[in-house]
Amino acid sequence: MKLKFDGFILALLCFIVLAYFFPQLYLWRDGQILAWITSIGVSLIFFFYGLKLSFQQLKAGLRNWKLHLLIQGATFVLFPLLLLPFYPLIQTELQRDFWLSFFFLAALPSTVSSSVVMVSIARGNIPAAIFNASISGLIGVVITPLWMQFFLDFGEIDVLGDVYWGLIKEIIIPVIAGLLLQTYFGKWVIRYNRQLGLFDKSIILLIVYSSFAESFVSGVFESTGRLYLLWIFAGVVLLFILVYGLIYVLSKFVLKFNREDLITALFCGSKKSLTHGSVFGKFLFAHSASAGLYFLPLMIFHAFQILVVTVIAQRYHNKGTI
Template sequence: MKLNFDGFILALFCFIVLAYFFPQLYLWHDGEILTWITSVGISLIFFFYGLKLSFQQLKAGLSNWKLHLLVQGATFVLFPLLLLPFYPFVQNGLQHDFWLSFFFLAALPSTVSSSVVMVAIARGNISAAIFNASISGLIGVILTPLWMQFFLDFGEIDVFGDVYWGLIKEIIIPVIAGLLLQPYFGKWALKYNRQLTLFDKSIILFIVYSSFAESFVSGVFERTGKLYLLWVFVGVVLLFILVYGLIYMLAKSVFKFDRGDQITALFCGSKKSLTHGSVFGKFLFAHSASAGLYFLPLMIFHAFQILVVTVIAQRYHNKTKDII
């Protein structure tokens, strides 16, 4: 079995190293230039997403409500509920940052493109995957800040005025604009999908660079060590395995889905979106020195889920060929 190396994962860690040695780009004009670039870039990401969104594919996957209930329930309820029992054990600031970084990961929506691609490789229910991956990000605009406001000190930030309006302005409005202009530019967006994907990843890299540069300059990582990073990795692996196992049990034994729906539930319900996480973090952790810490589990989870789900998807694909 051949595994494709994801260069984007390597680029993520390269930009973290860049932020450590050369934080000057972030400090240039007090970060206003980079903030403006990322804001415009985020709006364009979701505008292009609206251009590529297929109404026909969404309609095709609309009727399977039990599958949608499991996927969205796992994404926005199961994940956070698995983290909540650990909150009473938080005793100091570093432990709070550690727990909050995982809770931020747990509250995020599912991925879009990678979920659909993996479901297609494993020969699952593609139309249902497209539907769930598409609506997950829109649901997250409401639910992710709602979850986070219970545990995050926003200080002078107005949650409903600044956070929600910022997300609506940079996500919802561009998506709607893309949908309205889809009849005119939809084919163009699909034709240049590869180039647009590279643009999306470039903006994410800028956001990651900004967050880590701010954390490095403030010295927040000086109070952590190698043991902290080890616990983050262990926590990510355990969280993924636990969620994946619970979804598998629910899909097979409780909902009794067929093979195609089981695959879609597993791949869409167990993944988290780095794209949405980067955008949401930009508003939720505005001017927070710990922003880099909050992004760590998300980036490791992103790399781990791609590696593991790619292997699982290929095995499902091979089993299907054996059956045929």
């Protein structure tokens, strides 16, 4: 079996290096130009997302409510609950940043395109995957900031006025606009889907660059070392294994899902969205010197989930059984 190399992961690393050696783009006019570009880019990403949403496929996947509850429960409840017991153990500021970075990852919605692709490869329930992947991001607009406000010091930021309105303005309104204009531009989006995918990734790279440039300029990474990165990688692997294992047990032995639904639960419930994480972090960590630290687990999780789930999806495809 050949694994397809994901050039986007390499691009993420390159932009982090670029932020370290050349933070001038972020510093130009106090970052206002870059913030303006990314805001417009994010709105366009979700406008195109609205254009691609299929009402027929969403309707087809709506019936299996047990599967939907498990996937959304794993995404927004199980993930965070696995992190909460470690909160009382925090003793230093660095430990707090470490825990918050993982909790931010845990509170995020699931991926959209990659979840559907992996479910398709493994021959799972594709309509249910499309339904859950689509609504997960919309639910996350409400749930993710709600989780984070309990532990993140927003300072002068108004959670309701700044964070929620910012997410509604750059995600919900563009999605609704896309849905309303789907009749006119839906075919155009499908035709240029590959190019639009590159556009999405370009905006994410700019957000990642901005966050890391701010952290490098402020010197926040000077308090960390290689051991910190090793702990993050170990935490990412452990978190994925725990969630994936628990979803498997619940799906197969408690809810007794068939093969297709089990695959969909595993792939949609165990993944996290780098796209939404980049956008949410832009508002949740506004002017935070630790923004780069908060993105580290998410980016490592993104790379790890693609690698592992691709291997698993290919095995399910070849074997035809769980």
